[in-house]
Amino acid sequence: MTQQIKKIAVFTSGGDSPGMNAAIRSVVRASAFNKIDCVAIYRGYQGMIEGDFKQMNARSVNNIINKGGTILKSARCEEFREPEGRKRAYEQLKKEGVDAFVVIGGNGSFTGAVKFTEEFNFPVIGIPGTIDNDILGTSYTIGFDTAINTVVDAIDKIRDTASSHNRLFFVEVMGRDVGHIALNAGVGAGAEEILIPEQNLGLERLLDSLKRSKKSGKSSSIVIVAEGDKTGKNVFELKEYVEEHLPIYDVRVSVLGHMQRGGNPTCFDRVLASRMGVKAVDSLLEGKSNCMVGVKDNKLILTPLAEAIKAHTEIDMELLKVSDIMTI
Known part of the structure; x- marks a missing residue:
């Protein structure tokens, strides 16, 4: 990546999961810490196409770490599946002066991000937010x-x-x-x-x-x-x-x-979301893109988005054996 990051956008997409708000908070405050602008995009890719942006600062995300759902709302967007829709989204981002974005979501959200960055060479980092825990490249997803x-x-x-x-x-x-x-x-x-x-x-x-x-x-x-x-x-x-x-x-x-x-996120999800948000912003500032933040052996790692969406995670066979033994 050759451009300097001066403004980051953050949004949630797909199904909501507890801890998304904690991740939004983390991205916004990590941006403020690094003295770069941050804007929120409401209603995911739909809001991106329509230019539904809001300037954020450290105080914009007060008292949301404990709340379930997502304050930025979420929506499915058929229009973003088409090249014309993605082009409109890109034009809105450039009009707003956004240099990179962080998407918090699951497989569908990341698939859209992969297509977008392929077409426009736009810096993107994903944070896995889904209750299903089904994304490759991380032991745990937020929620x-x-x-x-x-x-x-x-x-x-x-x-x-x-x-x-x-x-x-x-x-x-x-x-x-x-x-x-x-x-x-x-x-x-x-x-x-x-x-x-x-x-x-x-x-x-x-x-x-x-x-x-x-x-x-x-x-x-x-x-x-x-x-x-x-x-x-x-x-x-x-x-x-x-x-x-x-x-x-x-x-x-x-x-x-x-x-x-629904429900208030557990301490584990709040901490995980906070760590991933900081890692996402740091990664963009380090010139990394088209990756997902994950956690393995309690260490934060980056996985190419294209790899993360290739397949679902496999079931834990050891835990399956434990379940069989416990039902005796």
Whole structure:
């Protein structure tokens, strides 16, 4: 990169995740610390195309580190998928005097950033903000820790009811393509079975597991189901299948849904977001671009955005083994 960075833009894109506000705060204050201007872009790429910018300073981000969601809003933008839309976005950035931007989001957001920087050679750094923890190049994404704690808290409450009424609960959690939330929350909450997209365990194994649980003296059971699980078409069909083949169970379904995205971020996510925001600004000032900030072995690293979006992260096989042992 040959240009000098004098003004950085920051925005959030795609699905919201707890800790995004902490990352915004970090980028804004790291810019102020380095005595460079920072502008916020509202509504992601849509706001970029429409020139929805706001000048920021260190005081603009007071009292947001503890808030869930994103103060900059987020939106899907079909227009940015087209060359004409990206050209309009570039023109708005240049009109505002923006030299580089930091995008906080997931795979879709980074895919747009890769295309944009290829076309306009524009300096870009990504910060992974998604509850799914599915991006290559980082052990943790911002929001994942908060999400699994939210899920565990919900399952603990559901278990109280399950135990009181001797019921089997299917609890559906987010995870269309990866089962990180289901696996981690399932182990943490002591679930009797965990169904994830990475492994089609089959309906017979599920029945066998529930039979063993009943035989061992368990009066209630919790089965965690990632929404992308391949065992059944959906969690309600799983319920019907078990009721048909194991009528001894009183079966209920609880779909946690978007509550997993909300809530105040945990300390872990606040600290991670703060570290990544500073790293993103430092990286731009050092002349780096088209990279994502990640964390590995508690050290911040950079991964090319094109690598980060190539595939989803793999499931932790050691943790999968632990889950199998714990359900005995």
